[in-house]
Amino acid sequence: MKVYVPHDTSSLSLGADGVLAAIVEKNPDLKIARNGSRGLYWLEPLIEVETDTGRVAYGPVTVADVSTLFDSGFPENGSTHPLYLGPVEELDAFRRQNRLTFSRCGVIEALAIDGYKFEALEKALKLSPQEIVDTVKESGLRGRGGAAFPTGIKWQTVLDTKSEQKYIVCNADEGDSGTFADRMIMEGDPYCLIEGMLIAARAVEATQGYIYLRSEYPNTQKILRQAIDNAYEAGYLGKKFDLEIRMGAGSYICGEETALLESLEGKRGMIRYRPPLPAIKGLFGKPTALNNVITLASVPFILSNGAETYKNHGAGKSKGTLTIQLCGNVKYPGLYEMDFGISLKELLYDIGGGTATGRPLKTVQCGGPLGAYLHESQFDMSMTYEDFAAQGAMLGHGGVVVFDDSIDMAQQARYAMEFCAIESCGKCTPCRIGSVRGVEVIDKIIANTDRSQNLALLEDLCEVMTDGSLCAMGGLTPAPVLSALKYFPEDFGLLPKKEAA
Ligand SMILES: Cc1cc2nc3c(=O)[nH]c(=O)nc-3n(C[C@H](O)[C@H](O)[C@H](O)COP(=O)(O)O)c2cc1C
Ligand code: SF4
Missing domain, CATH: 3.40.50.11540 (NADH-ubiquinone oxidoreductase 51kDa subunit)
Incomplete structure (x- = not known):
């Protein structure tokens, strides 16, 4: 019998080492293996036990749970414990995945x-x-x-x-x-x-x-x-x-x-x-x-x-699997390795369970800080490089960050410019200077100072950054800014605000 306690950074940040110490204190003779995460982060620390009849999981386990786990028969048989999950492969969030690249991640003892x-x-x-x-x-x-x-x-x-x-x-x-x-x-x-x-x-x-x-x-x-x-x-x-x-x-x-x-x-x-x-x-x-x-x-x-x-996995020219990293304000954050082609809507609601706060989902940003903010009306698109590009969006490294309706998109647009100003390498003018001016112009739009002139200025500035930057840092920063402006004009004071739920 082997007990798997993840050494993944996120599991450690949620107390995996403390849980391990508590398990060892209860039974110092147990065989322990350090594995990676299975990627179901709302269940971390996720502890698994390999028994003669198969491998079963418990989670999320805290130090305080360890005594009650042993009281209910852990590790031989803890199936009556409320944290008992059964085999990870049978969990809905896992069954829907196609783990090719991540087939061993979280399963094996990582360093063996x-x-x-x-x-x-x-x-x-x-x-x-x-x-x-x-x-x-x-x-x-x-x-x-x-x-x-x-x-x-x-x-x-x-x-x-x-x-x-x-x-x-x-x-x-x-x-x-x-x-x-x-x-x-x-x-x-x-x-x-x-x-x-x-x-x-x-x-x-x-x-x-x-x-x-x-x-x-x-x-x-x-x-x-x-x-x-x-x-x-x-x-x-x-x-x-x-x-x-x-x-x-x-x-x-x-x-x-x-x-x-x-x-x-x-x-x-x-x-x-x-x-x-x-x-x-x-x-x-x-x-x-x-x-x-x-x-x-x-x-x-x-x-x-x-x-x-x-190449039998995936859709169109997007072959294989995409390792989607679903996070932000979402109920079931984690790593989902899926064939390209799943719809964004299915990912966000069926798999992700909507927002963690339970409030309406307002937008998602895919592909990192230079990715466009997507509006609900775009959620039907499929997650392929081609479909995303057709909508002016990008899949990038597969990050999907979820926001509920409490997010202020004018502030997010400002943040995109500010991020570029901080991270710019400084080699070319459109990015180095443009991002600093971008922050100033968005501040003026928010403050309603010469709003229509500043809106025109922002659009010109974005055009120069897109066309004149040496690399994608300055070239793509306008994407989150312009998408926020296009889909959420009420947050910039251009339309009356919708009633928050
Ligand atoms: C501003 C900026 C940041 C990037 N950051 C990363 C990164 O953190 N990791 C990464 O693999 N690629 C990053 N890329 C993409 C790399 O430039 C490059 O395309 C990639 O590493 C090539 O590997 P691939 O062909 O396997 O994707 C970044 C690109 C830009 C423009
Ligand atoms: S666009 Fe690229 S090269 Fe130009 S300043 Fe920004 S980071 Fe540097």
Whole structure:
């Protein structure tokens, strides 16, 4: 019998370590395993027990619950306890998912390397670099970091660029609001990422890799370091490929790939002009395959199960699964890995259960702080790259942040400009100056100072930022601003306010 207590950052923040100590105090002989989260965050800390008849869960468990759990027969049989959930796989929120990339996350003991098979790597080692690239191309995998660029094509460019030294860089800066999928997989299934990087290295003929890790993830750093040490000891790393972690500089812009490369080289995180592409001239001027954590962690499934199996999931040109991170003011926040194509409405109401406060749901922001705010009238659209783009929205890294009707959209628009002003790298004028002016102009609109002139000014300013910015930071900041203005004009004083519920 084994008791699983998650070591995932969110579970720890909800008291998982205290629960573990209380369980051990009650029965020091129990076998304990530290796993990642299953991603059902309203149930964390979620404790699971593996018995001879199967694996069952309890949650959310607090330190105070531990005594009553043991009183009701835990861990052998606690099914009469009110926190008893039964098998996680049978919970409605889980049954509706298609866990391909996250199939092991939360299930396995995260750092037990003996239990991780590296089967996909074994397959990859029997293929030529070109065959691996072809498999990834065939799967339809697109980058999960935000831009959704086809991964196979990026790898082809790196493979075709001749150089004695090539790099794999994993973008684990995870700066988008409401996102946590990268962290979850790194804490719950770290060898999956390492395996994905090893396969990428073979595909593009790279010998050195770096994981550029968000500086606000100290727990992930600890787990990843241990996983890398274990992979060296087991001989997966250190022969043909070396892997190191580099801590991020704590700035949103360092998630953008060229700023990340500058930061990785020890410089200030400033955007680089393109061309040359990082795939041709990347880290230290060498060809570099730079990919998001989820992109790389999707590769082992593709190699193990075949490109065809992967691309049979999804809809249209959005192949495979999307790791949706549902959060904000929502009843059932968590990680939902689902085929592309589910409707936003189904996600928000059937799966997410509406708002946590029970108030009407006013808007959602998808794809991070540069994503448009969506209005109820758009909730029927399906979650594919194409449908979102058609509505001026973006899926980005899969974050979906929910707001109820108490949110003031004029303040959210102001916040978008303020965020850009704080995070701008400063290299180009439309973004550096435009965002500061944007805050001032929105303040004037809110205060009803020359409102119509300032509205016209804001629209002009947004046009300049969209068309004239060097990168997506300044180029996309107008999206949340203009969508807030378009769909919620009453919050800017342009229409009478609707009665709050
Ligand atoms: C302002 C800005 C911030 C970004 N932040 C991240 C990030 O935190 N993580 C990430 O993977 N990609 C981020 N990206 C996207 C990267 O530039 C890049 O497209 C991505 O890491 C490439 O990997 P992929 O092809 O696997 O998606 C950001 C882009 C911009 C413009
Ligand atoms: S748009 Fe902003 S973040 Fe991007 S290069 Fe220009 S100043 Fe830097």
